[in-house]
Amino acid sequence: MIDGREQDKRKVLRVTLVADSPEHKSELKNALSGVAEPLLEVLDGGPPQGEAGAPATPADVALVAFNGNEAASLEYLRQQAAQSPRPVVFAVLQERSAGLMKRVIRAGADELFFSPLDTGELTGALLKISEARWRAEHAQGGTIISTVSLSGGCGVTSLCVNLGLAFRRSLDKRVALVDLDLQAGALPVMLNLEPETSILPLTHAERKFDSLLIESVLTRHPSGLYVLAAPKRIEESESVSEATVGATLDVMREMFDFVIVDCGDHISETTVAAWERSEHLFYVLEQSVTSVRAAWRFLDLFERLSLSLLEPRFIVNRCASGHAIDEKRLEETLGREIFAALPRDDRMMERVELEGRDLFELAGTSPLARSYEALARRISPVPEARQTASGGFIARLFSTFGGRS
Ligand SMILES: Nc1ncnc2c1ncn2[C@@H]1O[C@H](COP(=O)(O)OP(=O)(O)OP(=O)(O)O)[C@@H](O)[C@H]1O
Ligand SMILES: [Mg+2]
Structure with a gap:
């Protein structure tokens, strides 16, 4: 002590x-x-x-x-x-x-x-x-990745699920997904799971948070990936506090190689509690003017949060080549690099939904699955900040204070 x-x-x-x-x-x-x-x-x-x-x-x-x-x-x-x-x-x-x-x-x-x-x-x-x-x-253990978008329906939940599956199925990592899109609670649906429990019991847990307690509220997917679901009823989501989220993630980091958090499409104390603990924050956008506007609003707010060590990365989903708003244009408009582009594949995503099998089971070698796998490989095994240790300021901070392995 x-x-x-x-x-x-x-x-x-x-x-x-x-x-x-x-x-x-x-x-x-x-x-x-x-x-x-x-x-x-x-x-x-x-x-x-x-x-x-x-x-x-x-x-x-x-x-x-x-x-x-x-x-x-x-x-x-x-x-x-x-x-x-x-x-x-x-x-x-x-x-x-x-x-x-x-x-x-x-x-x-x-x-x-x-x-x-x-x-x-x-x-x-x-x-x-x-x-x-x-x-x-304090960051001993796994990497926490948060995902968000202020424009709904862009593919935040798909990113969590498929990035998680890529880590699990292709890289054999221990992975958990956390549904902080508390009102929508759609994450388990996309994995064809019906969780019997959720984050709710943690909100009134009287004992200290440890791996046994967290394990008791997780739902296992056949791939070996775990899900911490949102409360069943919308009104119950009110009782999930930033303290619960913080303490939960601190323990989950010790249990898993990667913890991926679905922060949905609005920002609250609970999502910020996740960002404060995240090594990566992915913002999902599409090739549309409204989506770019929303990304701007997000950047404006993010800067005011002063999370000095977390740099949001932009991921374009449903990316189509030949579109007037191409990657270069998005980068120019946002003044930020596009970290990854995930191709549009309506047919495959429809099959995933209808057949209740995941993308990697159905088409592990499809361009969409491969792009998720490439993203997973880019983040694994060490946070990117440390891969470029001779480069930027943040990278040097990590090398100065000794990083995690
Ligand atoms: N790359 C893609 N190609 C085609 N369809 C996609 C792709 N990614 C996601 N979709 C589809 O887009 C729809 C919305 O995706 P998703 O639910 O992941 O978005 P979201 O940002 O989480 O939405 P919400 O704001 O409702 O939480 C889903 O039906 C999904 O199957
Ligand atoms: Mg969603």
């Missing part, structure tokens, strides 16, 4: 200050003294002297002032970037010159700040890091 003090200690971020002169160092120190959260342990990293300036155990963050010897500071950044594990490097520049910014980024800086330092900006960047560490520490 971790007592309160130990917990606090784990939340402390170690920040090394690196600057040429004592004045510049005290400028950094002063800015950090205004940061109320996260808790910081500030270390003196000396001047930027490469090896000599690097501590034996790298700090979580190195705050490097560029105000004197640029060459030495750049070299310091390069050496920090080559370490494993490495600190997240914040460079503090005196001037907003594009040339300098490029050199600093190329040398390995993760974030740029400008003097005089803004405590608010610094707080935001440090909170991102402490959040990432918290998530990396």
Whole structure:
């Protein structure tokens, strides 16, 4: 058991200050003294002297002032970037010159700040890091994938079911689906299941959530995939709280390789509780103006939620080649990459519904099944953020704090 003090200690971020002169160092120190959260342990990293300036155990963050010897500071950044594990490097520049910014980024800086330092900006960047560490520490076990769309009928439930089946049937993973589209409750129907139980008993469970309790409310599909169904009656969905969803997902992550959550087509506290725990969030859209508009509305709202470590990915469903709204156009309009496109196959989806057999049983080698399988392979076995560990900021956070295997 971790007592309160130990917990606090784990939340402390170690920040090394690196600057040429004592004045510049005290400028950094002063800015950090205004940061109320996260808790910081500030270390003196000396001047930027490469090896000599690097501590034996790298700090979580190195705050490097560029105000004197640029060459030495750049070299310091390069050496920090080559370490494993490495600190997240914040460079503090005196001037907003594009040339300098490029050199600093190329040398390995993760974030740029400008003097005089803004405590608010610094707080935001440090909170991102402490959040990432918290998530990396707590995320032992499987990967949680949330799916959503603000335009109904786009294929959110189909994505959950078929991605889940692809993980299960093609990659032999332990998979569970969670129906958080609480009012529709359509997920088991698509799998031809009639669940006898649902998430409802968890809402008034008095005991601690553990795998035995969760297992008692799951329904098994013949493929070996499990489903946590929505309550039978619409009015019962009201009693499912964000705390129930959070605690349920925390335990399910330990039981399964992949937990896929159907968040339906509206956003609530319960869906946000799932997103806070997700490694991936897939937004499903179609090749239509209304669907793109809805995606825009979603992006606007998502940005205001400030879930800094989760980047929504866009998946086009029922994608038809030759359509006026092609992938390139969607990407231009949204300003986001289309992560995957799933082909339209009305006949196959109709057969799935009518025959009560799943897509992989019926046509495991069809283009539609293959596109779900390709998506599953792209996400498995490690979250994408870690596959590109040498690349982006988030990837570096994962490599800094040690990822999950
Ligand atoms: N790639 C596809 N090609 C053809 N039909 C599809 C495809 N994907 C889904 N469908 C069909 O579209 C319909 C709607 O799909 P689905 O129920 O998955 O959407 P949804 O976004 O979950 O809808 P809702 O908003 O009602 O929850 C279903 O009948 C499904 O069979
Ligand atoms: Mg649905």
